[in-house]
Amino acid sequence: MMDIAIIEHGAALSLPLSSALGRAVAASRAVEAVLDPETPGRWWLKAAGKVGVATVTAPGGETLTVRITPKVPIRRLLFLLGYALDAKGWRDDDASLDAEPELLPALAHLFERQADRALRQGLLQGYRTTEETSLVMRGRLREADQIRRHHGEFPAVEIVHDEYTTDIAENRLLRTATDRLLRLPRVPKDLRGRLLRLHVRLADVTPIGRGHEPPTWRPTRLNVRYQPAVRLAELVLRGASVEHRPGDITVSGFLLDMAGVFEDFVTVALREALSTSSGYSMLQASHYLDEGHAIRIVPDFVHYTDDGTPHAVADAKYKAEKPAGFPDADLYQMLAYCTALRLADGHLIYAKGNAPHAAHRVRHTGITIHQHTLDLDQPPTTLLADVRALAGCFLPRTSRPEQRPVLSGNR
Structure with a gap:
């Protein structure tokens, strides 16, 4: 059994692995694993956005445990x-x-x-509704089930009752x-x-x-x-x-998707920061890009005025930057959100890297896309203060008017 440690967003690690174990690690998707084209018998392993620990067992019984350490404390x-x-x-x-x-x-x-x-x-105890077949009548008779399952029989009865239990x-x-x-x-x-x-x-x-x-x-x-x-x-x-068996490969462990952790924190913190202002916030609310409601869009965070008009939109992006800065695809995505919601401003929020805050005014649209960063490696009070300051950017400007959106719910 081999046990290794790698760091989130750290350099790839070269390891001597058998073909079966290397393929098993690659199939597990716990980390990225690719065969070294220059050195036979060696594989390059790199963290793939998850942190925690996973144990991968190949069909022949070989086992590798990978510990992925997050960048933040x-x-x-x-x-x-x-x-x-x-x-x-x-x-x-x-x-x-x-x-x-x-x-x-x-x-x-x-x-x-x-x-x-x-x-x-x-x-803690509480009431739990139980449906069962019993020889003793208690609670209420389930007439339809009784007739369907036991017509002409006696004494079994189909009943439903509330039970006070720890279960x-x-x-x-x-x-x-x-x-x-x-x-x-x-x-x-x-x-x-x-x-x-x-x-x-x-x-x-x-x-x-x-x-x-x-x-x-x-x-x-x-x-x-x-x-x-x-x-x-x-x-x-x-x-x-993460515990599962893809084919003959066994994977067990505990892994967290850092993109999901960052998105959940940012959207909840924004909602809390805006809770004392007018309007209301929704996380993962559904809208549509096209008039025919065929293309669904789901922004991470939308703040609405009291009458249901979208007032601000934001997406949280925990991802590695490209050498030149933020990924362009995020800008295209936010442009689609702003267009569909008829908003003059859109906000992309990243975990802090090497790129500064940026604002892009899109030609011929009047839309400005803002790119913000949050430094996660600081005390909670400071981090939450940064989120409140960011949320303040959502308040002064008003969107162009639109009818109340079609929503599919809140996460």
């Missing part, structure tokens, strides 16, 4: 994740894990701490996230012991089966103590979804 990354999950409830001291050099152990520590805090007063969505998410972390590599031994104790406390809760959608839950005053832990559980399950 682990504590800062946890802040970005936590703020996007719960902008009002997240505290930066929740991520005081500077001693952890890798993402997975840090996140596992944070989850275990929050879950333990949630369960100190015992498991609710919040506990199922905690149980499944705990189990998933216990299966992942590079979880420290002492932490694994604490996760096992969590598993015992949740032993009577039904885990979520593989391939099944996580159950839905909603924040209420009754589950306040659970909310940070449940949101982290959802994050763990999303990151651990």
Whole structure:
């Protein structure tokens, strides 16, 4: 078994890999892997926008574990994740894990701490609607199912009833996230012991089966103590979804897509920054580029006036810059957004690199496309202040009038 470490956006690493293992790593898409054309038996590996850890097993049993370290400090990354999950409830001291050099152990520590805090007063209970076939009548009879399945039979009855139980969505998410972390590599031994104790406390809760959608839950005053832990559980399950078997290749681990992390943070932070102003914001709202509603566009962030007229549009772009600066394709995309929404200004927001702020006025249109950067490697208070300053650019100018847009919902 080989274990390697690479850095996000760092230089490619040359490794001696068998043909089977090299192809397996390339097929996993955990990292970019290409055969070295000049040196037989060697492969070039480079981070592909994801951070975390993944173990790839080739058909013959050869195994490679890749640890991908993010460019930003682990504590800062946890802040970005936590703020996007719960902008009002997240505290930066929740991520005081500077001693952890890798993402997975840090996140596992944070989850275990929050879950333990949630369960100190015992498991939360609630009502769950259950449909079942029973020999005892309880709840309400499901007449249609009774006639279809048991016509002329006795005594089985199809019933539906509400059961007061610990087997609710919040506990199922905690149980499944705990189990998933216990299966992942590079979880420290002492932490694994604490996760096992969590598993015992949740032993009577039904885990979520593989391939099944996580159950839905909603924040209420009754589950306040659970909310940070449940949101982290959802994050763990999303990151651990890398576990799969493409053909004869086995991939397991925990990976986060940094583009998604950046987009979620920026759009939530913009929404919070504009929450005290007039109008409202939507994330991932659907509009159409053409009159026939055949070409769908989904900007990351749109702010509307109170009557539903688009007032500002933004897209978050966490990507490597080309040597000359920002990618031109982003400008074309934003031009389409501004044209469809009849806006005079569009905003592209990048994780800070080597390109400065830029503004491009498009010929014959009156549209100006702004390109902003956010420096993620700074204290949360400073970073959020930068987002508020950026959000201030959305307020003074007014778009050209248009009818209320067709929306498909909010993420």
